[in-house]
Amino acid sequence: MARVRKTVTIRDVAEDAGVSLQTVSRVVNGGPNVRPQLRDKVRASIDRLGYVPSLAAQRMSGSRSYIILAINDRERTLADWRARLGTDWVDQMLLGGILTCSQHGYRMMVELVDTHSDHVERELGAALSALQPDGVILTPPHSENRLITQLLAERNIPFARIGSNAPGPGIPLTMGDESAAHLATARLIELGHRRIAMIAGPPQYSLSGWRIDGWKRAMDEAGLPHDGLLEVGDFGYASGTRAARALLDRHADLTAIIGSSDQMTLAALEVARDRGLAVPHDLSLISFDNTPIVRFSQPPLTAVDQPIAETVSRAVEQLIARGPDGDDDAVIEVAAGLVERSSTAPPPVEAPAQAHAHAPSRA
Amino acid sequence: MARVRKTVTIRDVAEDAGVSLQTVSRVVNGGPNVRPQLRDKVRASIDRLGYVPSLAAQRMSGSRSYIILAINDRERTLADWRARLGTDWVDQMLLGGILTCSQHGYRMMVELVDTHSDHVERELGAALSALQPDGVILTPPHSENRLITQLLAERNIPFARIGSNAPGPGIPLTMGDESAAHLATARLIELGHRRIAMIAGPPQYSLSGWRIDGWKRAMDEAGLPHDGLLEVGDFGYASGTRAARALLDRHADLTAIIGSSDQMTLAALEVARDRGLAVPHDLSLISFDNTPIVRFSQPPLTAVDQPIAETVSRAVEQLIARGPDGDDDAVIEVAAGLVERSSTAPPPVEAPAQAHAHAPSRA
């Protein structure tokens, strides 16, 4: 029944157009030296037959595979996914990447790799051998994993490091974490807040430090102290609960918290609710990431929007444009923006006065 | 500087183990007739050299490409993604698929295809030619797109249709929409609700009809009327707002709404809030999909959990297991579950009494 339709190959096109395989190949790849007349004829044959080159054959013969491989942290991704929290990094990478890849005739694949596994090399190595991608995009925390970057450098595969500005092989891209944190803090200060705490991410992530830096800088610039206003979490919900509790226990005069992830900030929101603190009336909250889950919370969270998709898109372009290795020095920075929703407002009226004139009175 | 490490090929392994290429190939693919002793020797060489077969070469030679292609609706996916609502279908497909694929040595790729485009054939055809996948997974509404299913059948590529139970080529898989809707409705009836409305999805999706069927069946079984209690949306937020308003305008005695998507139900939640209706005290809400965004709304939504990941996983297994074509008759049904959160409760005390004894009095 089901007639097996033979695949259209370059040979079919060559015959149809009455030229050699090589000429068709040149036309397909935009080769430089083909007479316009012949080019058009070949193009017509290609269209008529619906010829599309086989990715596998292209890879076999030429040097390119037309595949960009995106690497994500398996542990975090699967945890978020199983908990039905969404896997925003994967979303953003995949979709940001797919669109840019397809513009250049490339394809994107996603690979999940364990950070803590001793098999990183084997696991990633297998993917590289099987796929032989033309470029690899690393996300935190892999971006700064020596084993991984070395492996890629050794195999001479161009790669991008997102969320890393360290020198070394690979194209470094960052998302303006320092200035984003500074922006968020400055905005709160502008609203009148003086006691602004931060729940930071784990120190293995460079961006955790950058965000702390930005927050401190804004506080310093405004002449505000930040001692004791820092708690560290692991980006997850539970750690956010712990951190928010510790912060609110310690500082009754706190009027704002910046959380270094949506989950942690959402946890802070719940802690506030439990303690009868209205957000944003009594406590302002700013989150990092701006994943889907902060849009429908009550109130919706003001958040720093991580331009992951755009960053990945830039990474793809760099990987495709640069050959085996270009000048790997300049850090590419894509700016993050602040999306204001309803979790931020001026602090309660007595609060600023308190901080200046009186002793704190709230228990 | 960067020494280009030559890729380990099957030839290197053959030399190392002192056997022919063919023998290595047999060992790699679990071929049947190799002496255990030789097999071990070859395995040792493979491990030592870290050999992994090239996907491209495998495809070139053999009949398989070890690629499963998942097709999603571009329009909806990109709209949800740009609106930062999350792309749960892609998430679930990708991750559910990746895990199952990797267990069988396969890889999954995602392709976005326009439903309404006249170029469906060209677009999909190009992807098929380039990738030559061993199997394709179709999601609604593509699952029931004739052009697409015909194209796949013609090319003799095994494919799965998720959310379709129609006869014809391709493996049909459904997620128990009828029984899920019945379950949700029955649960509300059990809580004491008698006026239960439904906001359905667009009729192009078969599953929209199935969900209506389940709702009606439950209502019928309880002897409850359902006339005028149905509104149709397009799964999007705005359509949910419209539908919820219409429903609430029309029926002052309504105590529960089932929304056929998270976005529409979230919209209903907002409409209720605007009208001073407390959820779940005055109005109970049950959603379909259970994507991340319904977990942190206030209150969190009770939702029918669509087992997309599991369904995709089953689809992958079927595609890999069955050869070119198996018996395409039996519909595979993966059951959906109801996740109870805080948007469901018994109706207000006077409401059931009203419905029976008095005329509705609420404006």
Add this chain to the structure above:
DNA sequence: GCGCATCTTGAGAGCGTTCTCAAGACTTGT
């Protein structure tokens, strides 16, 4: 108008794997 450089086209090899087919080693039955 002739020799040289450049542009245009094609022929053939090679990429890494699996397929088909054939040859040798080993069983088994009588």
Add this chain to the structure above:
DNA sequence: ACAAGTCTTGAGAACGCTCTCAAGATGCGC
């Protein structure tokens, strides 16, 4: 112990494409 099978191994072609290199066609300077 010998024929007839089965098991094990290998040799060579093939997959669809791009690479390298060579040959023919065309343009340029004097």
